[in-house]
Amino acid sequence: MSARAGETPLLEVRDVSKYFGNVIALKDISMSVYAGEVMCLLGDNGAGKSTLIKILSGVYQPDEGDYLVEGRPVHFHSPRDALSEGIATVYQDLAMIPLLSIARNFFLGSEPTVGVWPFKRFDLRRADRVTREEMAKMGIAVRDTEQPVGTLSGGERQSVAIARAVYFGAKVLILDEPTAALGVKEAGIVLRYIAQARARGLGVVFITHNVHHAYPIGDRFTLLNRGRSYGTFSKRDVTREDVVQMMAGGEELEELGHELEEFARADTAASAKLAEVGRAFEAESRAMSQASDVREQT
Numbered sequence: 001m002s003a004r005a006g007e008t009p010l011l012e013v014r015d016v017s018k019y020f021g022n023v024i025a026l027k028d029i030s031m032s033v034y035a036g037e038v039m040c041l042l043g044d045n046g047a048g049k050s051t052l053i054k055i056l057s058g059v060y061q062p063d064e065g066d067y068l069v070e071g072r073p074v075h076f077h078s079p080r081d082a083l084s085e086g087i088a089t090v091y092q093d094l095a096m097i098p099l100l101s102i103a104r105n106f107f108l109g110s111e112p113t114v115g116v117w118p119f120k121r122f123d124l125r126r127a128d129r130v131t132r133e134e135m136a137k138m139g140i141a142v143r144d145t146e147q148p149v150g151t152l153s154g155g156e157r158q159s160v161a162i163a164r165a166v167y168f169g170a171k172v173l174i175l176d177e178p179t180a181a182l183g184v185k186e187a188g189i190v191l192r193y194i195a196q197a198r199a200r201g202l203g204v205v206f207i208t209h210n211v212h213h214a215y216p217i218g219d220r221f222t223l224l225n226r227g228r229s230y231g232t233f234s235k236r237d238v239t240r241e242d243v244v245q246m247m248a249g250g251e252e253l254e255e256l257g258h259e260l261e262e263f264a265r266a267d268t269a270a271s272a273k274l275a276e277v278g279r280a281f282e283a284e285s286r287a288m289s290q291a292s293d294v295r296e297q298t
């Protein structure tokens with residue numbers, strides 16, 4: 001499905017598959033994300049969401065299919081490769097150091113320094129200013145950038161990670177279940193930052209199993225179920241209820257399948273039992289009639 005005719009998506013996968021031994025984690029999945037849109041990846045546990053974003057972020061390579069960044073085929077060998085193409089991933093565990101300050105975490109791995117070697121040191125003032133400015137752009141007033149990250153709420157920590165990715169030049173922001181562990185209010189905060197990132201022209205891949213978080217913010221939805229795609233839907237073509245139904249539909253069908261299997265198994269077990277009883281009964285009646293034959297002969 002072409003979401004925007006004539007425009008090249010920031011990233012796109014075509015018919016990618018990923019196998020772990022016998023497990024088909026993903027089969028023929030296609031999806032894309034354009035600048036200034038939120039693309040939601042929806043699916044239940046085990047659907048293949050994490051596997052797909054690990055492909056997008058360079059952790060895994062697809063076993064089959066193509067990966068294109070702004071129309072160019074790419075072969076990432078590590079998350080660093082993806083990052084250098086402007087594809088930043090914020091994982092649930094966030095890769096932050098709780099005891100370090102907000103500013104330190106903001107610059108983790110790319111610290112601004114002052115002075116010349118061997119007198120170089122972390123440029124605290126610049127870090128403080130940039131962190132404050134970037135957080136303000138996302139609509140967060142940081143009281144004290146020296147505050148340890150561990151003292152922030154889950155939603156605030158996510159927003160630091162998002163602001164950091166945006167500042168360091170991310171074009172695509174991949175968020176793996178950023179709202180899963182959060183309460184309603186906190187989830188709302190994160191959804192607002194996602195909207196800010198979109199407003200700044202980023203493409204956002206938002207992974208969640210919660211339709212109620214995805215629907216208000218999403219522009220398009222790709223539904224995964226047991227490694228397969230149900231397809232991609234634009235918000236203008238589906239209502240929230242449609243999406244809920246599609247997800248529930250998959251679940252219900254699966255449940256029904258399990259139930260039928262269970263029935264069949266129970267059925268097989270019951271007929272086996274019946275057959276056994278029948279054979280025993282037959283044997284018994286044979287034995288009885290033989291016994292009566294014997295009696296009659298005597």
Ligand SMILES: Nc1ncnc2c1ncn2[C@@H]1O[C@H](COP(=O)(O)OP(=O)(O)O)[C@@H](O)[C@H]1O
Binds near residue numbers: 025
């Ligand atoms: N490293 C792995 N080795 C073997 N199987 C895996 C591995 N990673 C994921 N899987 C399997 O692939 C399927 C999809 O998993 P995952 O991508 O984590 O789903 P989701 O994130 O949607 O819950 C599951 O059946 C899971 O057990």
Ligand SMILES: [Mg+2]
Binds near residue numbers: 049050051
């Ligand atoms: Mg997952």
